[in-house]
Amino acid sequence: DLGAGGVRVGETRIASNESEWTHDIVVDNNIIYDAGHLFPCAVGVWIGNSADNEITHNEISNMYYTGISVGWRWGYDRSLATGNRIENNHIHHLGKGWLSDMGGIYTLGPSQGTVLRGNRIHDIESWGYGGWGLYNDEGSTGILLENNLVYRTKSGGYHQHYGRENVIRNNIFAFGREYQIRRSRVEKHLSFTYERNIVLWDSEKLFHGNWGDDGVEIGGNLYWRMGKPVELGKADTSDSSIVADPLFVDPLNDDFRFADPSVAKTIGFQPFDASQAGVYGDEAWKEHAMSLPLPEMRQAPSPPPLTFREDFEYGDRPVGSSVSVTPELGGIQAIESPVARSGTKVLQFTDTPGQKHRYYPMMTLSPKHNEGTTSCQFAIRLETNSVFQHEWRDSSHPYRTGPSLWFENGKLRSSNRVLTELPINEWILIEVTAKLGEDAGDWSVSVSIPNQPTKTIDQLPLVSDKWNQLDWLGFVSQADTDAVVLLDDLQLTRKE
Template structure:
């Protein structure tokens, strides 16, 4: 295409005096200048390398009568890339290895840096020590006033760290509690075995925390790894088997965002009616600000932006789009985003998480509040590659959203997080519906990597959330490092939530846990095969904490319920079964002593008669004793994203 052409032809004319445009930015400029304004921008296949984010404002949608569509040309795949191609590769010998290298003047001049590289369409590995797995911290050298103050150094174990010729570009990734810490290396003392950092950890570190090192020259020792030397302005790459230097396509991200849909909700001016259809979004890069004292955020990597950002967007849609190979979250619906839809999208290979809705801030002006958004039939997977604490879908101070029929997997931290008020203070996170989602391999990935973090859930909630319902979901294979690999996790102040008709199995620390909260209902669920204990209730409080009724709990160990157990929880009409038939423990009580306290008076300990639970078949046989207790069977085979073939734009 050519940006001097009209853009009203799909192909150039014979005279090559008119045809399609070259850039989507020019298409948006012409939209503002045209009478009547077009309502559709059709994108031919190929890669559009963006020099800056594509910005859509209320002026664009007002001109297009609030029905602007940016869509893939039928049968073609347009790709928006925030990356730059690395060229000028040469083969040479470096540190005793045959490597390919390229000069990058912008890196040497301090105008560009990156932590990701994509070679021939695949994410390459930043030079890492060790190549697989993790090292364990041996000891802490400094005390802190409390656990919320971090450390700037620790002692490593003998033999863990080899001699490095340079560490000026190196980073240490330390995993502590429920966050990662990305800490620039300041010094290595081999005599005292001390690593020192240019930032402090977010929280106080703990002996035994896991870590690894990145971007050190001698760590470049495996095919597919790369090392970036800032002082040389040079990129080194160790090729994979079968790669040829003359065919190499290497792309490094340069932009933090690809698309910004930005209204002024405080003025009542929204970007309305924009539809993105069939577009692929790739290659973003974002780093912690240099002035930030810590190496990460307090939870969920919430401060990491998204490749696609919306603020003051209303009734906009992302349909059958793909977000991949990014160093950030995928899509963010921020301040004042209302009644938007993300449907049928593939969001994967992520530096952080999948989708963010809302913000940590409570907005008093309804025009600035975020609500009524839908994420449906999306596959969100393979995240946390740079920011391990990021989650599949994060909702903060936002209400009446719908998360329906999504598949979320392979994150190091939580699958879905809803809340952002700790405790019983004011909260906007109510009335959210979480239904028919399939969330699995959280904490520990399906390739066996992890767990590295703690205190997570398949779903995690915070604060007062009257009207939030979690139902008909499938949660499984959830693992925490030190503690806290739970299926359904009601954390601080969770109130007014209903969890029903969920199947939860293979967790490390329990199918259900409530830290503290008020008047939650957990009913008609199946919890199975937790490793340490089946159910946990932590903080006693002087009000009804939760009701647990008509659930089936299946396991193999003795401890059924653990934590701070008091009279302000209600258990009844449940069916429990330990597969070896031995006793169950509820706190320090056996089942009869537990019943004598007025709990589970009508419940039973007997085989529920599942079809084949060891293989994941939790259908009940017709003669199951659970039916007599009022248990209603539910079908989780429908959980997860429903795939549909992408064809043309749905009208």
């Protein structure tokens, strides 16, 4: 019944005085259970800037977030979290559908010499994205992950966001619900080596993310999809990988011992004893760890489709939106304006030359609409130099685009033609409407200009004819010169 986590080792900072550095701590044979009641994103065992610690034979369960977290550095700058041993821990029943971006074991930043070995991880259930088993997040470097058993995760058994020269070998990954293995970012170095692993699944997808470049060394793995054929795609088509039943005793009931190890040994797999994970000692202590009540791991409900009305009078932007800017060169903010269409405030996009990306500044939302009819209405006020884009996308990789509008040179255009002339320094009311799901196929836009009749253009073609759901809604200032665009009275509505 812990308000936060179980054990904290080290700090988020690197102390200037080396004598203040925490290191060589042993966290062994503990039960960490029923935690995070006041601070849900707490971790069972947290290691910050701290080296050469041993986290071994612990039972960690019934928490809302990650089991063990190692490292506290986003990217490749200096970190003290090196040489840590995370071995033979039993980590399970985490997340409980509350939080996202989590895992059984989470690593962050340069971690040369760190080893994740012999851990048994299962029943990980995030709320949204990212219920992973083993998770190498930003900058994870020099980590060996071997002899781990990971099963029944919402997302993949393994995920690397980005990192350098990690080795994932001789692990068993089974029964990821969304997919099994993920790689997010391609970089100009060796991201990781993935070899001699066994992957068993009964859902649709094996690999997720970016594969096929020379930034990974992958091969010599065994894949088996229960009940359906296996399609490896570009990720692992090496001659040394095989598709075969690994012949576990009873994997559907969590018994991953080999009835016959001969198939696994063809890829050089070395069997390991997953029963060694967790606490040890007298039978009463081990029985206590096994007898603790565990939460029912239900699939988290999908987030409700986002709808809203926003006039920017009481906030700087819509709740749930994400903003990307180059701060010293421009931005997005709600300001008092004498030309506000309603009330006294507007949302101002300030663009300048030299932005980190042409598409900065940008505001996006994640509506998660996949059926019915959706309408997005907003008022926009343009200057002479304004170049602005409004676009609807899904979450595919690569993404697919549905409706797309550009405001430039006094004209409004879609992906294939100019739709109408636009005034400068006047409020224009835009409404984009599209059907989703099985009924998707085209879209319409209505344009209302002061002292003119509303103009509606129907049956506009989608940018991608396979687009059918709204996961990403973007408002993008695309000018490469000084320009200001004002938005007001933004609303997103949905009809079943």
